[in-house]
Amino acid sequence: MRLWESAWVIARRDFVAQVFxxxxxxxxxxxxxxxxxxxxxxxxxxxxxxTASQPVVAVVSDSTxxxxxxxxxxxxxxxxxxxxxxTLRYVDPGEDVRAQAQALLADETGNFSGVFxxxxxxxxxxxxxxxxxxxxxxxxxxxxxxxxTAALEGARASPAPLRLERVVTTxxxxxxxxxxxxxxxxxxxxxxxxxxxxxxxxxxxxxxEKSNKIIEVLAAxxxxxxxxxxxxxxxxxxxLVGLALWGAMLATAVTLFYNLFSDWVSLPSVSPGVGWLxxxxxxxxxxxxNFMLLAALFLxxxxxxxxxxxxxxxxxxxxxxxxxxxxxxxxxxxxxGGAMVWFAYLFPLSSPMAMIALASKSSxxxxxxxxxxxxxxxxxxxxxxSSRLFRRTVFKSSSSGxxxxxxxxxKPASG
Amino acid sequence: xxxxxxxxxxxxxxxxxGKPAVRGVDIAVPEGSIxxxxxxxxxGKTTTLRMLLGIIEPDRGERTLLGNSRPLEMARVxxxxxxxxxxxxxxxxxEAIAFMGALRGLPLDIGRKRxxxxxxxxxxxxxxxxxxxxxxxxxxxxxxLFGTIVHKPKLIVLDEPFxxxxxxxxxxxxHMIRDEAAAGTTVIFSTHVIxxxxxxxxxxxxxxxxxxxxxxxxxxxxxxxxxQVCLKTRAADGKWRSALPRDARLEDDHWTFELPGxxxxxxxxxxxxxxxxxxxxxxxxxxxxDAFVAIAGETAAREMEADEAMGDGG
Numbered sequence: 135m136r137l138w139e140s141a142w143v144i145a146r147r148d149f150v151a152q153v154f155x156x157x158x159x160x161x162x163x164x165x166x167x168x169x170x171x172x173x174x175x176x177x178x179x180x181x182x183x184x185t186a187s188q189p190v191v192a193v194v195s196d197s198t199x200x201x202x203x204x205x206x207x208x209x210x211x212x213x214x215x216x217x218x219x220x221t222l223r224y225v226d227p228g229e230d231v232r233a234q235a236q237a238l239l240a241d242e243t244g245n246f247s248g249v250f251x252x253x254x255x256x257x258x259x260x261x262x263x264x265x266x267x268x269x270x271x272x273x274x275x276x277x278x279x280x281x282x283t284a285a286l287e288g289a290r291a292s293p294a295p296l297r298l299e300r301v302v303t304t305x306x307x308x309x310x311x312x313x314x315x316x317x318x319x320x321x322x323x324x325x326x327x328x329x330x331x332x333x334x335x336x337x338x339x340x341x342x343e344k345s346n347k348i349i350e351v352l353a354a355x356x357x358x359x360x361x362x363x364x365x366x367x368x369x370x371x372x373x374l375v376g377l378a379l380w381g382a383m384l385a386t387a388v389t390l391f392y393n394l395f396s397d398w399v400s401l402p403s404v405s406p407g408v409g410w411l412x413x414x415x416x417x418x419x420x421x422x423x424n425f426m427l428l429a430a431l432f433l434x435x436x437x438x439x440x441x442x443x444x445x446x447x448x449x450x451x452x453x454x455x456x457x458x459x460x461x462x463x464x465x466x467x468x469x470x471g472g473a474m475v476w477f478a479y480l481f482p483l484s485s486p487m488a489m490i491a492l493a494s495k496s497s498x499x500x501x502x503x504x505x506x507x508x509x510x511x512x513x514x515x516x517x518x519x520s521s522r523l524f525r526r527t528v529f530k531s532s533s534s535g536x537x538x539x540x541x542x543x544x545k546p547a548s549g
Numbered sequence: 550x551x552x553x554x555x556x557x558x559x560x561x562x563x564x565x566x567g568k569p570a571v572r573g574v575d576i577a578v579p580e581g582s583i584x585x586x587x588x589x590x591x592x593g594k595t596t597t598l599r600m601l602l603g604i605i606e607p608d609r610g611e612r613t614l615l616g617n618s619r620p621l622e623m624a625r626v627x628x629x630x631x632x633x634x635x636x637x638x639x640x641x642x643x644e645a646i647a648f649m650g651a652l653r654g655l656p657l658d659i660g661r662k663r664x665x666x667x668x669x670x671x672x673x674x675x676x677x678x679x680x681x682x683x684x685x686x687x688x689x690x691x692x693x694l695f696g697t698i699v700h701k702p703k704l705i706v707l708d709e710p711f712x713x714x715x716x717x718x719x720x721x722x723x724h725m726i727r728d729e730a731a732a733g734t735t736v737i738f739s740t741h742v743i744x745x746x747x748x749x750x751x752x753x754x755x756x757x758x759x760x761x762x763x764x765x766x767x768x769x770x771x772x773x774x775x776x777q778v779c780l781k782t783r784a785a786d787g788k789w790r791s792a793l794p795r796d797a798r799l800e801d802d803h804w805t806f807e808l809p810g811x812x813x814x815x816x817x818x819x820x821x822x823x824x825x826x827x828x829x830x831x832x833x834x835x836x837x838x839d840a841f842v843a844i845a846g847e848t849a850a851r852e853m854e855a856d857e858a859m860g861d862g863g
Contacts, residue, residue, distance in 0.1 A: 136654075143651045151639065174821030351693075353604050354629040355652035357621060529605045 137363065141357035151369045155263025162379055165331065189220040189247035189269050191261075192238050192491075194231055199253055202225045206280040219272050219322055220247060223514075228249070235260040248273065254281050313404035318467045318494035322487045325421050326460045332373050333452055336411045336429040337436035338445045339365050344528070345441075353529065358521035366429050366517070369498055373425060406494040423509035424486035427516055428456065431483070434520025438527055463487035468497075472539070479505065482512035555580045555704050555735035561610035563593075572597045573610070578660035579738050583769075585746035586739040587841065588756035588813070589852030593738040595632050597756065598708050598719055601737075602629055615704060625654040628702035631816045632709045632739075634693050634800070638844060642692050645681055650697030660699055663833040667695040671721070687718055694722070698735050699731065705729060707738035711745055719727075721747060732738025747837040755841060757849040767837060774835040775807040777813040789846060793814055 152158055193200045200222070207219050225245075228234040235249035239261060248261030248269045255276050263270060286292060343349040343361075352361050406413040439445050450465060462481065465474045466488040478488035479501075489505045492498075556578035563571040571593040578584045583669075586594050592651050600607045603620030614620040614627065636645050646667065647660030655663075668677050671691065681689055690713055698705060726749055740746055746753055746767070748762050753770060755763040762772055781803050782789070792815075797806035809816060813832060820827055842850040 139654070140652065145596075147637075147648055151637065155639075164857065342637075343635075346637060347631075347633040348637060349635070350599075350604065350631040350633060351629065351635060351696075352647065354602050354621075354627075354631070355624050355649075404573070525605075529599075 135356060140360035141364035141367060144356070144361055145367035145371065146431070148365055148368030152368065152372050153375060156301055161372075163328075163375055165376075165380060166383060176253065181361065188217060190245055191220040191222055191248045191250055191259075191269060191273060191431065192225045192235075192244065192246045193222050194225045194227045194249055194251045195236055195253060196227075197224070202254060202284060203276055206276050206283060210276070210279065219276060221271050222250075224250075234259070254284065255372065271541050288368075295310070310404065311531060314406060314494045315404055315467055317404060318491035319464070321417055321490045321494060322460065322463055322467065324417075325424050325487055325490065326456065328421070329425050330453065330456055331458065332369060332425070333432055334445070334449055335372075336366075336368055336432035337439070337449060338442060339433060340437040340524075341439060341442060343446060345396040346424055348504050349528075353525075358525055359517055362430065362433055362517045362521045362524075365433060366426055369429055370422060370425055377421075407496040408493045408499060409497070412499060412502075416544055418485040419506055420493075420509075421488045423506065423513065426513045427483055427486070427509060428459075430516035430520055434516070434523055437520065439523045459484045460487065463491065468493040473500070480508075482509060485512075553580045554578060555582075556584075556601055556612070556614055556737065558597075558601060558612040561597065561607045561612060563596050563600060563605070563607050570759055571600070571607075573602075574754075574755050574756070574759075574761050575697060576601070576764060577760065580735050580737060581730065582734050582735060582751050582752055583726060583737055584708060584735070584737040585607030585750035585753040586737065586756060587741070587743060587746050587753055588739070588845070589741055589849050589855075592756045593759040594709055594756055598706055598739060599736075602627065602706060602767040605711075609708070623704075625700070626703040628653070628700065628705040630694055630696040630697045630705075630707045630710055631711070631815070634690050634713075636681045636689060636693055636696075638847060639680055641678050641680055642673070643677045644682070645692055646696045646699050649693070653700040653702070663699050667699065671695075683728055687714055690714060691718065694725075702734065704735045704737070707736070709740060710738050711740060711742055712787055712811040719745075735829040743838045745843055749822055753837075755844050757845040761792075763844045770840040770844065775810070777833045777835055777839075778804075778808050779829070779833065780806075780820075780825075780827070781829045783826030783828055788825050789820045789825035792823060818855075 171507060193203060204222055211219060223545075225238065231251045233300055235251055235258075238244055238249050239247050246261070248259055250257060250259055250273060252258040257273075259270060259273055261269060340349070343352060353380055408416065435448060435452065436445055439448065462474075462478045462484040464487075465478050475488075478484045479492070486509055488503060493502060554577050556576060558574055558576040559575040560573055560577075562569070571641065573737075574597050585723070586597065588594050596605070599605045600610075601612055601614060601620065603614070603624075606678035611618065615623045617623045620627075626798055637648075640648065643661055643664040646664030647655075650663070651657050653855065665677055673691070674685065676688065679858075681692065686691065692706075692860070694710070697707070705726075708714070710722055710726075714722060723745070726738070730736050736750075738745075750767055752766055753763070754761050759842050763773075780793075793804060794806045794809055797804050817830075838850070
């Protein structure tokens with residue numbers, strides 16, 4: 135198995151050169167820092183957005199009406215959410231309430247979405263009507279509820295407290311389907327994002343050999359397929375080191391978070407279609423085939439480039455291509471069947487991400503064996519195609535036989 | 550030819566973008582010999598070597614390397630120093646040698662040991678753990694050469710190995726080539742410097758314009774030209790002058806001309822009988838340079854001289 139032996143020599147060199155490079159720590163930390171920033175900013179901006187986007191209604195009426203509305207709001211917010219109702223702000227009524235309402239709506243510092251005036255029995259809401267009419271509908275609910283409460287208090291009657299009987303189950307089919315869909319999407323996103331990060335590495339990996347002129351020594355010593363395969367294995371190893379580190383950090387963070395906030399937070403209980411025992415190895419295998427397929431393609435494309443500038447030029451189309459592949463694979467998560475879904479399963483570049491989505495939805499295992507064999511075949515074809523293209527365009531060599539002739543696996547002749 | 554052949558090529562043809570680079574090259578390199586491929590830059594030497602090694606496939610023709618028509622399958626017993634030298638700059642010297650050996654199937658630990666020995670034997674012991682980027686160009690070239698031979702190949706192919714080396718290192722390289730050949734290794738190298746080939750090779754191929762103009766023993770190439778006669782006489786003129794060929798040239802009191810086909814004896818007799826008064830007479834076999842000019846032509850020879858003056862490969 136000279137191919138694998140030679141590929142191992144190349145892989146070992148590349149792996150050591152990358153992992154022991156001082157820039158590797160940046161490679162490892164960059165996604166962590168990026169992910170941390172994304173979470174921090176999304177949480178902080180989310181909170182700010184929610185506060186900033188909350189509609190405010192000016193209540194221009196007597197304090198009794200305002201208090202009634204305000205108390206009703208507080209009560210309802212307790213069982214719904216703060217965002218479910220507009221914020222109410224009391225404004226002393228002037229002589230001409232209609233004119234005052236127009237002035238309040240025109241005042242940009244007040245930032246009012248509507249103005250309530252009058253009383254609970256004769257309410258007036260001044261303001262624009264948006265398509266959803268959130269402010270109008272919710273203000274009507276608040277007024278009606280306030281009136282109902284006032285009426286009950288007037289009659290000195292209060293309804294008996296409601297006791298809702300709860301029968302607790304572990305699962306409901308609707309929520310399981312949703313959770314599995316989310317799991318499939320998460321797995322696809324994971325595979326996609328890590329492969330995306332390594333795309334530039336795959337594109338530029340042969341530029342080093344070409345610029346250092348060592349490519350001829352390599353090409354004279356080992357089959358070109360070994361060089362390509364070795365580089366793919368090295369990159370896969372590098373990505374797995376990253377995955378292990380990022381996975382460990384994520385697991386630590388989740389465990390820590392859960393331990394700290396277990397009283398308030400509960401993790402959703404979901405099991406993928408094939409079960410966790412099969413899903414995790416399948417995720418790893420599909421990540422591997424996805425990476426090998428795309429990296430072989432990008433390695434082949436990048437091998438044609440003569441400089442980093444050319445690599446940079448080709449990076450954008452490559453990222454767009456990956457996005458298209460992700461969109462194609464996502465049809466499996468969202469779709470119920472049909473030609474597009476089958477195409478996503480069968481098209482080699484989308485097959486790994488499509489199949490991991492299937493693994494999250496369905497309990498069938500045999501399709502995965504077929505898919506993995508199919509994807510492995512395409513890895514071989516991609517490596518062979520890329521190396522032949524490289525030989526033809528870079529070394530300007532003539533054809534060296536059939537695409538499917540794999541006799542480089544043979545042992546070398548003695549002598 | 551009775552000896553077993555390390556390399557045999559018949560009718561190798563290669564063109565790039567429709568322009569022929571090598572046109573019907575025939576080469577036969579006996580096992581254990583030192584073989585030179587001579588020619589100016591662009592003659593097709595590198596393309597020929599690449600085809601022989603299987604780095605590129607010929608458009609037409611056949612070649613066998615150590616008896617195998619798929620040269621890459623013999624890579625483990627072949628060492629190759631390309632014209633464009635290349636090493637990983639961050640790699641340490643011993644690791645670089647071991648890595649090149651590992652590419653040819655030599656276990657890394659043995660490669661490291663042999664690399665260390667090679668470095669120490671050649672006065673580079675202080676550089677064992679130095680990265681390639683810290684070495685001079687000549688030193689890096691020497692490291693690559695060690696990497697070419699670390700796995701003890703049966704065949705060593707060197708493309709312009711003397712290019713870029715100073716006189717001392719050129720001498721070391723010649724010594725190393727002789728040592729390898731003495732140990733039974735076949736060495737083939739390309740060069741545009743004739744005197745390297747003349748000093749080292751038993752057999753040569755002269756390539757010009759993508760064609761092999763001569764292939765055979767160095768002696769045979771030289772014997773294609775008649776020996777050169779250099780004559781100094783006391784008499785300035787006389788009957789003896791009729792014994793000299795028409796194209797005899799007088800330079801600094803010395804007549805130089807090719808030895809006539811009749812041989813030395815009739816010439817000597819005519820000079821003595823004609824009263825030339827011989828002061829000096831020498832008959833010298835012609836050098837490879839003259840043979841090259843005669844075989845490849847004046848233009849190719851001038852290109853070779855220009856390449857040599859520039860010190861680049863080809």
